[in-house]
Amino acid sequence: MSRAGTLAVSASGLRKSFGARLVLDGLDLEVAEGTIFALLGPNGAGKTTIIRILSTLITADAGKIRVAGRDVVTDADGVRAVIGVTGQFSAVDNLLTGAENLQMMTDLRHLGRRAGARRVAELLEQFELADAANQRLSTYSGGMRRRLDLAMTLVSRPQVIFLDEPTTGLDPPSRLTMWQIVRDLAAAGVTILLTTQYLDEADQLADRIAVLDQGHIVAEGTPAELKDRIPGGHFRLHFADGDLLRSATSLLPGAAADQDQLVLQVPADGSVDSLRQLLDTLHHARIAVERLTIHTPDLDDVFLAVTGSHAAGERDRDATTQGAAPR
């Protein structure tokens, strides 16, 4: 393959069962160097299992996996030397202080006393933990713990970082801070593979997204590509009364009216031309519109559309009410 030289992670035919339960079913994955790749999926889709396999915590039943060009089975220690992992459950030592936790990492990475102390100070500063450096973790907030967790991962400047649900359980400000940290890391050339169940998180951060469902990748591409696959865009017109709504409905073929809410939903591709055309039509007919909103398909639509096929009835019902197009 021509891109093989620039792949930070490549996995093919990844398969893993726990007992009788098949968790990953012949999955392929490629992450280009220096990019952010998001694995998106509901709980139980196999996201964490993939991270655990790629980070050498567990071994796959089948499949060929290379991280930073090294085989995770035959050169596990080689992989471990260049990766950083921040799991779903905070991997920090609760009985130590923040600074002691970081120092333990610099010691284990053999940075040496002076370089280690410098790196600890640097990371405490970078992650806004300097004030709490000598406090025990019992006094840390959830966001501080997560930042320390990530700082510990970054001690040795890893080439590839695995983040398993990095913002689960964080409050909105901490979440934004974490997003900025991830972007900064990617800007510095680090490859990041993260898992999330938040669609906006994948949309915000990732260069490429793989949608995972029941051990399969059901869709993969850039956020824009994924959204393109789903025709779900429309304009929503809000009217002052039912007469206006009825007049507008008769003018616009294909529009769906909601009499209770006085809303008309007009399918559109979201282009400026289609918007201008719509407004012209309404203007000429002298129909006043109270408010107009543009709905572009978001990852929710993508997600529901691509995972709906074999999901429970509840999710299908959601997909219908949210207006995602049938496949």
Place this chain on the structure above:
Amino acid sequence: MTSFASTLSDTRVMFRRNLKHQLRYPSVTVMLVGLPIVFLLLFVYVFGGQLGAGLGPHQGRHDYLDYLVPGILLITLASVVQGTAIMVAMDMTGGIIDRFRTMAIPRSSVLTGHVLGSLLQTLLAIAVLIGVAFGLGYRSSAGPLRWLAALGILALAGFALIWLAVALGLAAKSVETASNTPMFLILLPFLGSGFVPTATMPSGLRQFAEYQPFTPVADTVRGLLTGAAVGDHAIVAAVWCVGTAAGSYLWSVRLYDRRRAVQPR
């Protein structure tokens, strides 16, 4: 860095981590050392008069103290390793162990760190108990060499029990379980020559008491400290200790490797 030097360095980091944990949780150490002290006081001042009289004519409380000390020191070992099992289980149920396992550090260093930390704690506890025993009037006719040998066999027994506790801590599904499973170790010195001569026990129990591992250790320490002949007790004790340590070590490494590998999360 050579792999040997890096193993040494990583083990030192883990050892330091364990010592910090002990310092941050002093109440645990106080409790673990307190238990054998309470037993010592109980057996000297409550039961000591009666039990001492049973040792032979013209014997009493003071003679029983001399008999009791090796048994109490074994109780001390058994008590301290309860903490080892709890610490290991706490580690395994937390996320930090997964971090260690995704780093290029020798897998043994985490466990060895616990073992070395506990060994230091054990030796300190033994020193405290011997100090208390001296305070109560314990006297030994043993010279420095015999004392050293006695401490050596206690350290070896401690080493074996610590590895056993590490394995029990790893095998436990929760911290609560880990604080219960090593309890039987505290009982074993009673079912041996720790507190009364095995000859006074009914047959059945006596056979068990004579052949269980705590008895040769207690007999060896007692022999060394009273100046009596040790005989082959020392060899039997050493074999038990080395066997237990080796078996528990292999079991521990196996459990550590398997740990979480089967969990679907």
